Amino acid sequence: MTEKANVICRCEEIEIEVIREWIARGYDTFDELKRELRVGMGPCQGRGCRDIILRELSKSTGKPISEIDPGTIRPPVKPIKLGVLAEDQ
């Protein structure tokens, strides 16, 4: 990766050019890109890249962003102490 790379998914280090290349190949949903490139699968679970990728999908498909499927959204994984779980019992 060069210093000037346009990294969109910082967790998985995926550049916008790579995303555009895969969209041009016909991968036109967030979940398809996620399966192929792992975008949205980093520690932030897509909070850092999902909106940018959805905008890119909107631009290349011509669909309004409201019609683009945002894909499966899961809460971010956050470690907690076992004592916190034990307190509830």
Ligand code: FES
């Ligand atoms: S920036 Fe893409 S998963 Fe975190």
